[in-house]
Amino acid sequence: MLHRSLPGFIEVICGSMFSGKTEELVRRVRRAQYGRQKVQVFKPAVDNRYSDDHVQSHDANKILSTPVKTAWEIVERVDDNTRVVGIDEIQFFDDSIVEVCNKLAYRGIHVVAAGLDMDFQGQPFGPIPKLLAIAEHVTKLQAVCVVCGMPATRSQRLVGGDGVVAVGATEMYEARCRFHHEPHVFQDQKPTGLKSKVQSKVLEANGISEASV
Numbered sequence: 449m450l451h452r453s454l455p456g457f458i459e460v461i462c463g464s465m466f467s468g469k470t471e472e473l474v475r476r477v478r479r480a481q482y483g484r485q486k487v488q489v490f491k492p493a494v495d496n497r498y499s500d501d502h503v504q505s506h507d508a509n510k511i512l513s514t515p516v517k518t519a520w521e522i523v524e525r526v527d528d529n530t531r532v533v534g535i536d537e538i539q540f541f542d543d544s545i546v547e548v549c550n551k552l553a554y555r556g557i558h559v560v561a562a563g564l565d566m567d568f569q570g571q572p573f574g575p576i577p578k579l580l581a582i583a584e585h586v587t588k589l590q591a592v593c594v595v596c597g598m599p600a601t602r603s604q605r606l607v608g609g610d611g612v613v614a615v616g617a618t619e620m621y622e623a624r625c626r627f628h629h630e631p632h633v634f635q636d637q638k639p640t641g642l643k644s645k646v647q648s649k650v651l652e653a654n655g656i657s658e659a660s661v
């Protein structure tokens with residue numbers, strides 16, 4: 449069996465919203481396609497932002513993808529001659545995605561997984577911590593903070609919603625740096641607000657004075 453002699457491995461591309469994760473996933477997958485490697489891309493069925501059969505980033509760069517309801521469905525759908533498997537929005541899978549990625553890598557497949565490392569409250573997102581631990585390569589991308597222009601690592605939610613699984617594009621989130629991220633406050637559609645009283649209190653509680661921010 450040819451595929452058994454191939455070195456499988458796992459790459460994870462993570463970061464906040466607007467950090468270019470999907471663009472980077474598409475770039476890596478395209479690169480393999482240019483090398484005439486068979487590629488398959490999957491995404492959780494929950495993410496139907498733009499279309500049902502494409503991985504599409506905010507700048508409309510798209511590639512054919514298959515929506516799946518569970519992580520194990522990926523294993524069932526990967527063809528024998530597939531060399532590269534891309535998985536987008538990986539934070540929306542449960543922990544079984546970790547075992548699935550491992551299984552694919554042992555099968556000789558190059559796995560490229562992209563997703564949010566933190567939810568809008570700044571907490572590690574779903575299976576991502578485990579995936580980062582078992583991956584051969586990790587790329588952590590940063591966006592630009594809309595308040596101060598420094599590198600942003602967090603996603604600020606601007607409107608309320610139910611739970612962390614609220615998939616949205618530009619109108620619902622902004623990229624923020626550590627100091628301008630307000631994890632427990634929705635901004636109620638007020639874009640790039642100045643530092644709120646709540647955030648000042650949070651900073652105070654962490655021993656950070658106003659002047660140093």
Ligand SMILES: [Zn+2]
Pocket residue numbers: 593594595596597598624625626627628
């Ligand atoms: Zn900032």
